[in-house]
Amino acid sequence: MTLTELRYIVTLAQERHFGRAAERCHVSQPTLSVAVKKLEDELEIPLFERSKSTIQVTPLGEKIIAQAQRVLEQSRLIYEMASAGKDQLSNTLRIGAIYTIGPYLFPHLIPALADIAPQMPLYIEEGMTGTLRAKLKNGELDVIIVALPFTDTDIVTKPIYEEQFEVLMPANHHWVERDAIRKEDLLEERLLLLGEGHCFRDQILEACPAITQKLNSPNNTLIAEGGSLETIRHMVASKLGITVLPQSALGTDQYENAMLESRPFVDPAPSRTVAIAWRASFPRPKAIDALVDAISRCQQPAQAVKARS
Numbered sequence: 001m002t003l004t005e006l007r008y009i010v011t012l013a014q015e016r017h018f019g020r021a022a023e024r025c026h027v028s029q030p031t032l033s034v035a036v037k038k039l040e041d042e043l044e045i046p047l048f049e050r051s052k053s054t055i056q057v058t059p060l061g062e063k064i065i066a067q068a069q070r071v072l073e074q075s076r077l078i079y080e081m082a083s084a085g086k087d088q089l090s091n092t093l094r095i096g097a098i099y100t101i102g103p104y105l106f107p108h109l110i111p112a113l114a115d116i117a118p119q120m121p122l123y124i125e126e127g128m129t130g131t132l133r134a135k136l137k138n139g140e141l142d143v144i145i146v147a148l149p150f151t152d153t154d155i156v157t158k159p160i161y162e163e164q165f166e167v168l169m170p171a172n173h174h175w176v177e178r179d180a181i182r183k184e185d186l187l188e189e190r191l192l193l194l195g196e197g198h199c200f201r202d203q204i205l206e207a208c209p210a211i212t213q214k215l216n217s218p219n220n221t222l223i224a225e226g227g228s229l230e231t232i233r234h235m236v237a238s239k240l241g242i243t244v245l246p247q248s249a250l251g252t253d254q255y256e257n258a259m260l261e262s263r264p265f266v267d268p269a270p271s272r273t274v275a276i277a278w279r280a281s282f283p284r285p286k287a288i289d290a291l292v293d294a295i296s297r298c299q300q301p302a303q304a305v306k307a308r309s
Contacts, residue, residue: 003075005039006068008032009047013065016055073139081283088286089117095124095291096135097145100200100229101274102126104248105145108298116297117290129199136277143278143291147199150277157277158288160295164271165207166262168233168250169242173261180266183208190241192232200229200272204244207270236260246272 012021012032022032040047047061057065080091097105106124113122127135132144133152150157167181175181186208194201205212229249236243237259245262252260276295278288 001039001042003072005035006072008035009039009061009065010068010072012036012048012055013057013061018055069138076139077281077283087119088284089120089290091284092121092123093284093287093291094140094142095122095145096132096141096143097124097126098129098132098147098199099126100194100198100246100249101145101147103230104246105295105298109294112297113290113294116294117287120287120290128197130197136279139279142282142284143276143288145274145276145295147203148273148275150275152277154280155277156280157275158292159273159275160292162271162273163247164264164269165204165244165246166250166264167242168236168245168252168260168262170236170239171258171261172239173242175242175263176261178263181263182266183270186211186242186244192235192241192243194229194232195227200246203270203272233260244270 008021008025011024012018015021015024018029018033022029025032036047043064045060046058047064049056049058102124103126110122110124113120125141129146129150132141132146133150135141136144136155137152145160148157148159167175167186169175175185191211193204229245232243233245233249233251233254235241237255250260250262252258252262276288276291282288
């Protein structure tokens, strides 16, 4: 049994396709197939059920592959520990962020982090909280940027900043005359929301529970959904409705002829706390410190919050 074979079975379990798994492992499909079969013969059990159309992991295979993921993570830690003793800021830092943070933070974060740690390459990606959580735990990402609450076993979180939500509307909307918007008033308008699965959608519904009742109404004509905050912002600019966005994503200056306006909520305004999360076993604390420093330097329309220990 080798680490390479363990990597093959973990990748195959993720892809459920020999060709895609081989491509991810940078080997030929026959090479991967032979290695997987060799490991199964050595263990004297089948890890996968194969058919012409699908590949399924066997029940015992699920347990073995989960253990293989842990072994691979521990093996990576050995290399990272050795490297950390030399220079914690010389290896790639793999950062993930949720969709409602990444596009607005990364353009500021990348140059700020380049100033602090110019020798540290970055790998960045965006995803939903659940996807990023899984990648963090299995070692595919080193640190993720999410909205609280976020808890998990052996994961450390550090609040970075807090930002309020505001109402975004077309520039000719009758609410433009108001100084602030009541949460209950959202029920009067066609509200544009992210689709299910986005934590920001859940935060809006939690802030205004009455919206949930409207969502579940069979006669609901006030709610429409978009796939991203950018799409929703364009829909508002097209006068299809209003929306609620975090301050960092308002983008009222991105259109000619002042097509958008935003207004704050009446106090207490809904808000979110943005935090970073990393594995407690991550052996490069200086890289985490550099990331925290870089985010604090970013020009965010939000108030930094004091980190909780």
